[in-house]
Amino acid sequence: MLALLAFATAVAGEAMSAGLFHPKVGSLANGLRIVVIEDHRAPVVTHMVWYRVGAADEPPGKSGIAHFLEHLMFKGTTKVGSGGFSKIVARNGGRDNAFTSHDYTGYYQNVARDKLDLVMSLEADRMVNLRLDPEDVETEREVILEERRSRTDNKPSAQLSEAMHATQFMAHPYGIPVIGWQHEIEALSREDALAFYRTYYAPNNAILIVAGDVTAEQVMALAETHYGGIPRADTPARRRPQEPPQLAARRVELRDARVNQADLRRSYLAPSRSAGETRHAVPLSLFAEMLGGGTTSRLYQELVVKRKLAASAGAYYSATNLDRRTFSLYVTPSPGVTVTAAEQAMDEVLAAVLRDGFEAAELARSRTGMLAAAIYARDSLFTSPRIFGDALTSGLTVEQVEGWPDEVRAVTMEQVMAAGRAVLDPRRSVTGLLLPEG
Numbered sequence: 001m002l003a004l005l006a007f008a009t010a011v012a013g014e015a016m017s018a019g020l021f022h023p024k025v026g027s028l029a030n031g032l033r034i035v036v037i038e039d040h041r042a043p044v045v046t047h048m049v050w051y052r053v054g055a056a057d058e059p060p061g062k063s064g065i066a067h068f069l070e071h072l073m074f075k076g077t078t079k080v081g082s083g084g085f086s087k088i089v090a091r092n093g094g095r096d097n098a099f100t101s102h103d104y105t106g107y108y109q110n111v112a113r114d115k116l117d118l119v120m121s122l123e124a125d126r127m128v129n130l131r132l133d134p135e136d137v138e139t140e141r142e143v144i145l146e147e148r149r150s151r152t153d154n155k156p157s158a159q160l161s162e163a164m165h166a167t168q169f170m171a172h173p174y175g176i177p178v179i180g181w182q183h184e185i186e187a188l189s190r191e192d193a194l195a196f197y198r199t200y201y202a203p204n205n206a207i208l209i210v211a212g213d214v215t216a217e218q219v220m221a222l223a224e225t226h227y228g229g230i231p232r233a234d235t236p237a238r239r240r241p242q243e244p245p246q247l248a249a250r251r252v253e254l255r256d257a258r259v260n261q262a263d264l265r266r267s268y269l270a271p272s273r274s275a276g277e278t279r280h281a282v283p284l285s286l287f288a289e290m291l292g293g294g295t296t297s298r299l300y301q302e303l304v305v306k307r308k309l310a311a312s313a314g315a316y317y318s319a320t321n322l323d324r325r326t327f328s329l330y331v332t333p334s335p336g337v338t339v340t341a342a343e344q345a346m347d348e349v350l351a352a353v354l355r356d357g358f359e360a361a362e363l364a365r366s367r368t369g370m371l372a373a374a375i376y377a378r379d380s381l382f383t384s385p386r387i388f389g390d391a392l393t394s395g396l397t398v399e400q401v402e403g404w405p406d407e408v409r410a411v412t413m414e415q416v417m418a419a420g421r422a423v424l425d426p427r428r429s430v431t432g433l434l435l436p437e438g
Contacts, residue, residue: 019402020374021384024216028223030232031204035398036219037211037384045212046381047119048108049127050389052207053200055180056102056173056240056323062192064180067100068144069193069201073107074098075136077129082136085122092118102174103322104393110382113213117222124226127206130197137190145186148179156256156434157263163252164432168267168326172243202233207392209385240323243269246428253433261311262339263332263434264346270327270423273319274395280419281319282407284327287420288317289366290358291350292329296365298358299329302349309337309345322394327423339433354424357417371405 024036055066076082089096094111096119109119152158162177169175179185208227210219246269273281292299292315303310310331317327329350333342377383391401 020405021378021388021402023388023398023402025398026216026220028203028228030228030230031202032223032227032230033207033392034220034223035207035209035385035388035392036214036216037209037388038213038215039211039378039381039384040213043113043213044110044381045113045116045210045214046108046110046385047116047123048106048209048385048389049123050104050106050207050209050393051200052104052205052238052393053196054101054103054105054393055176055178057200057238058173058176058196061184062188062196063176064144064178064185065188065192065196066105067179068140068185068188069196070098070100070105070107071140071144072132072137072193073126073130075130075132075140077125077131079125079129080122082133085126088122089119094119100178102178104389106389108382108385116210116214116219117226120222120226124230127201127203127227128230130194130201132190132193134190137193141185141188144179145182148182148185152177152179153182156254156259159256160252160254160263160265160432160434163254164265164267164430167250167252168246168269168430169243171241172323173240174243174323174325199233200235202235203227203230204232205235207389209388211381211385238322243324249426249428250430251433252430253435255435255437257437259434259436261332262436263330263432264339264342265328265330265432265434266346267326267328267430267432268423268425269324269428270317271324272321272394273400274322276324277422279415280422282404283411283415283419284317284423285319285370286363286366286408286411287416288315288327289370290362290416291315291353291420293366293369298353298362299331299346299349303331303342303345307345308334309342310334313346320390320394320396339435343431350424354417354421357413360413363413363416367408367411370408374405 021037026034053066058065074083074085076084086096089109092111092115094109094115096109098107107123111119152162166175208223270284271277271280291297292313297314299313299315303313311334313331315329318325329346331342331346333339377387388401
C-alpha cells in the first residue's frame with residue numbers, strides 16, 4: 001500500500017504536465033523504475049525490461065559479453081527449462097525478443113492484456129534465477145560467431161562501418177562492436193556471463209516499461225508482486241574512458257573483390273543530449289534533417305536530383321546516447337562517377353551550407369516533419385516504450401522526453417547553424433571509402 005501511495009503521488013505530479021505520451025511513473029523499494037503508457041484502443045500490451053548496461057560497459061578483453069548474455073537469457077531458469085521462455089510466450093499468443101546496444105540491453109513481449117501477469121512473472125524469474133548449462137553456453141557461442149560471420153565478416157559494408165567506428169573512437173568503447181571481436185567472443189566463458197549477469201541484472205539497474213490497455217495502478221500492483229521481492233545489487237556506476245579531442249581528420253579505405261558499387265561515408269564526433277556540448281543536440285537534429293534527412297534535403301537535391309552524381313545521399317544523427325557519438329553523411333556515386341568526384345561535390349554542398357545557411361522554409365519543413373513523426377509514434381505500442389527506454393538508459397529523464405517537441409519548436413536558425421558549424425569540423429571527421437579491388 002505504501003508503494004501504491006508513492007506511485008499515486010508520482011502520477012499526480014506527472015499528469016499536470018503536457019507532453020507526447022503522458023506516461024505515469026513510479027518505482028519500487030528495490031529501485032526498479034516503472035513507466036506506464038496507457039493506450040486503450042486495443043486489448044494488447046507491450047512489456048519491456050531495460051537494463052542500464054550495454055557493450056560500452058563491458059570489462060576490457062570481454063567484448064561481446066553483453067550481447068552474449070542477452071542470448072543466454074533465453075536458455076532457462078530454475079523454473080523454466082532451456083528455450084522454454086519463448087515457447088510459453090508463443091503458446092499464449094505473444095511474441096518476444098531482445099536487443100543490445102552500446103548503452104543498454106532490453107527484453108520485450110507483446111501479448112494480450114490478460115497475459116501481462118504471465119510475462120511479468122517470466123521476466124522477473126529470469127532477472128534473478130538464470131541457469132546456464134555449459135552445453136547451452138557453447139551452442140550459443142557458435143550461434144553468435146555465425147551471426148558475426150554473416151552480418152559483418154561477409155559484408156564489406158559492415159566491415160567498413162566497424163573500421164570507421166574503431167577509427168573514430170580511439171579511447172571510448174563505442175569503437176568496439178556490440179557483437180564483439182571474434183577472438184574475444186571465442187574466449188568468453190560461462191563464468192564471464194554469470195559474473196556480468198550478477199553485476200548488472202538487478203532491479204535497481206532496470207527500468208520496467210509497459211504500454212497498452214492497462215492502468216498504471218494495475219501495472220504497479222503486478223510489478224510489486226513479481227519484481228518487488230528481488231533484492232538490489234551492488235551495481236557499479238557507469239564510468240567509461242572518454243574520447244580525447246580529435247585534432248586531425250582520419251581516413252579509412254576498404255577494397256574488396258565483392259564490392260560492386262563504391263560508397264562514401266563520413267562521420268564527425270558529435271555531442272548528445274547527455275554528453276558534450278548538449279545545447280547543440282536538438283538543433284543538430286534539425287540540421288541533419290535539412291542537410292540529408294530525405295528527398296527534399298540539400299544533399300539529396302544537389303547530388304542526386306540536380307547534378308546526377310549520386311544514386312543516394314543523406315545524413316543521420318541520433319541525439320540519444322549516454323556519451324558523445326557521431327553525426328554521419330553518406331553518398332553512393334552514380335555509375336561512372338568516381339568517389340573522388342562524389343566527395344568533392346559533397347564537400348561543396350557542405351561548404352555552401354555552413355557559409356550561407358538554410359532557408360527559413362527548410363527549417364519549417366524539417367521541424368514539421370520531426371514533430372509529425374513524434375505524433376505518429378503514439379500509434380505504436382512498440383515505438384513509444386522504445387523511445388522511453390532508449391532515453392532513460394542514456395541519461396535522460398521522462399520530462400525531457402515529454403518536453404522534446406517544445407524544444408524542437410523553440411530552436412532558432414541561429415542555433416541550428418551554430419550546432420552545424422561546431423560539429424562539422426573536418427578535424428573531427430573520419431572519412432570512409434568502400435571500393436572494388438583494383
